[in-house]
Amino acid sequence: xxxxxxxxxxxxxxxxxxxxxxxxxxxxxxxxxxxxxxxxxxxxxxxxxxxxxxxxxxxxxxxxxxxxxxxxxxxxxxxxxxxxxxxxxxxxxxxxxxxxxxxxxxxxxxxxxxxxxxxxxxxxxxxxxxxxxxxxxxxxxxxxxxxxxxxxxxxxxxxxxxxxxxxxxxxxxxxxxxxxxxxxxxxxxxxxxxxxxxxxxxxxxxxxxxxxxxxxxxxxxxxxxxxxxxxxxxxxxxxxxxxxxxxxxxxxxxxxxxxxxxxxxxxxxxxxxxxxxxxxxxxxxxxxxxxxxxxxxxxxxxxxxxxxxxxxxxxxxxxxxxxxxxxxxxxxxxxxxxxxxxxxxxxxxxxxxxxxxxxxxxxxxxxxxxxxxxxxxxxxxxxxxxxxxxxxxxxxxxxxxxxxxxxxxxxxxxxxxxxxxxxxxxxxxxxxxxxxxxxxxxxxxxxxxxxxxxxxxxxxxxxxxxxxxxxxxxxxxxxxxxxxx
Ligand SMILES: Cc1cc2nc3c(=O)[nH]c(=O)nc-3n(C[C@H](O)[C@H](O)[C@H](O)COP(=O)(O)OP(=O)(O)OC[C@H]3O[C@@H](n4cnc5c(N)ncnc54)[C@H](O)[C@@H]3O)c2cc1C
Numbered sequence: 001x002x003x004x005x006x007x008x009x010x011x012x013x014x015x016x017x018x019x020x021x022x023x024x025x026x027x028x029x030x031x032x033x034x035x036x037x038x039x040x041x042x043x044x045x046x047x048x049x050x051x052x053x054x055x056x057x058x059x060x061x062x063x064x065x066x067x068x069x070x071x072x073x074x075x076x077x078x079x080x081x082x083x084x085x086x087x088x089x090x091x092x093x094x095x096x097x098x099x100x101x102x103x104x105x106x107x108x109x110x111x112x113x114x115x116x117x118x119x120x121x122x123x124x125x126x127x128x129x130x131x132x133x134x135x136x137x138x139x140x141x142x143x144x145x146x147x148x149x150x151x152x153x154x155x156x157x158x159x160x161x162x163x164x165x166x167x168x169x170x171x172x173x174x175x176x177x178x179x180x181x182x183x184x185x186x187x188x189x190x191x192x193x194x195x196x197x198x199x200x201x202x203x204x205x206x207x208x209x210x211x212x213x214x215x216x217x218x219x220x221x222x223x224x225x226x227x228x229x230x231x232x233x234x235x236x237x238x239x240x241x242x243x244x245x246x247x248x249x250x251x252x253x254x255x256x257x258x259x260x261x262x263x264x265x266x267x268x269x270x271x272x273x274x275x276x277x278x279x280x281x282x283x284x285x286x287x288x289x290x291x292x293x294x295x296x297x298x299x300x301x302x303x304x305x306x307x308x309x310x311x312x313x314x315x316x317x318x319x320x321x322x323x324x325x326x327x328x329x330x331x332x333x334x335x336x337x338x339x340x341x342x343x344x345x346x347x348x349x350x351x352x353x354x355x356x357x358x359x360x361x362x363x364x365x366x367x368x369x370x371x372x373x374x375x376x377x378x379x380x381x382x383x384x385x386x387x388x389x390x391x392x393x394x395x396x397x398x399x400x401x402x403x404x405x406x407x408x409x410x411x412x413x414x415x416x417x418x419x420x421x422x423x424x425x426x427x428x429x430x431x432x433x434x435x436x437x438x439x440x441x442x443x444x445x446x447x448x449x450x451x452x453x454x455x456x457x458x459x460x461x462x463x464x465x466x467x468x469x470x471x472x473x474x475x476x477x478x479x480x481x482x483x484x485x
């Protein structure tokens with residue numbers, strides 16, 4: 001007999017809304033997240049409510065996060081925060097490591113809402129201390145309330161460029177420059193979707209106003225090609241690039257800063273559905289490999305659901321509605337197929353689906369247009385220099401990846417076995433997407449489907465042996481009686 005009807009993995013907007021919908025339908029639900037509280041990446045709970053640096057004002061994200069956390073507190077959902085999920089089995093047993101040691105629970109159904117990982121396309125010097133992810137900068141700003149540096153260069157692509165720059169300025173920091181791979185035309189194409197969300201458009205204009213008022217130089221169609229450490233800080237070289245993200249001839253600029261926040265989009269965290277061998281497909285627009293699912297998150301495996309950005313990048317608002325849909329789908333399916341006693345009847349649950357689908361479609365339209373700005377550009381990976389490290393856990397360079405491809409490595413798992421690319425603590429979450437793009441271009445004429453993806457392995461996250469064993473005393477270990485002589 002499983003411990004719970006539903007186990008939800010991930011406490012962001014998708015996971016929390018999935019858990020709330022399933023719980024409100026009368027199911028016994030448990031939710032796991034590695035963070036101390038619900039909110040996920042976007043609505044994260046600040047460690048310090050009062051910012052410890054300058055006045056970084058509270059945002060709408062904080063208020064939405066507080067509402068989400070309050071709703072979860074008021075519900076019957078059992079929560080396991082500060083718990084890292086490190087294994088999931090085919091019969092939906094979840095193993096997690098928490099502050100009091102290992103925990104395991106089983107469920108009739110599993111909803112995977114594990115969000116995304118930030119993508120950084122490598123360039124010379126990207127592993128230098130002081131170079132951080134753009135999305136990682138949002139964690140510093142939102143969670144710890146501190147600035148990433150006294151002076152920061154913000155580079156890469158997507159809406160986080162303006163969000164991070166504005167937040168640094170509001171917090172009293174200096175933004176030396178913003179280098180955006182996207183051009184004016186790319187942003188122009190998002191206008192119809194932006195108009196559908198006047199609230200988010202207003203927020204965007206507010207960021208732009210902050211940036212203009214601070215006189216920050218904004219370089220459109222520019223990419224970061226090199227970072228060098230010098231006595232006065234990090235020296236970054238910015239070059240003009242084409243629409244494919246490839247540096248082109250033209251005036252290069254040098255910017256000195258003590259932090260460089262750079263990000264090139266997000267990739268869905270699909271390792272759990274891959275581990276469970278659900279069917280997957282590659283979608284450049286959705287950010288990478290995602291589980292094949294219907295619009296309510298039902299995957300190819302019975303009673304396995306996906307929700308939120310982990311099912312394809314569509315943004316926070318869409319993630320919340322997608323979570324509700326997955327929670328409802330799960331409740332409907334469990335009620336129908338397993339005869340589970342639900343507090344709400346199936347017809348009532350079904351009647352909520354059309355409105356949730358409509359709300360999801362509207363939010364996803366906006367989110368996907370932003371995701372389009374962050375999709376991996378083929379020319380960008382083309383321009384990685386041979387000596388540049390691609391896999392930073394194992395120090396594997398582009399030249400080593402190319403050599404393995406030329407020697408016959410034809411899919412990602414072969415590349416991993418031959419070079420150790422993706423075999424380190426991050427298990428390819430950081431380098432996997434870029435390495436696959438390089439392999440696809442060199443061996444398969446650009447086909448990511450033929451290049452495949454790294455197989456997921458447990459432990460899903462790096463962990464200590466102590467986290468697995470928990471606290472114990474050697475004196476408590478039963479010692480068998482000595483065998484009679
Ligand atoms: C670092 C980062 C910062 C971001 N900042 C912003 C931002 O400021 N604004 C914005 O609009 N978008 C931001 N995004 C994009 C953002 O992910 C979303 O659009 C939104 O949060 C998606 O919601 P979600 O519920 O699908 O996933 P998330 O909010 O990412 O929630 C998924 C949760 O699952 C947890 N999780 C994953 N794997 C495990 C595991 N094995 N064990 C335990 N817990 C696990 C994660 O820690 C996370 O809390 C950010 C993305 C990243 C990667």
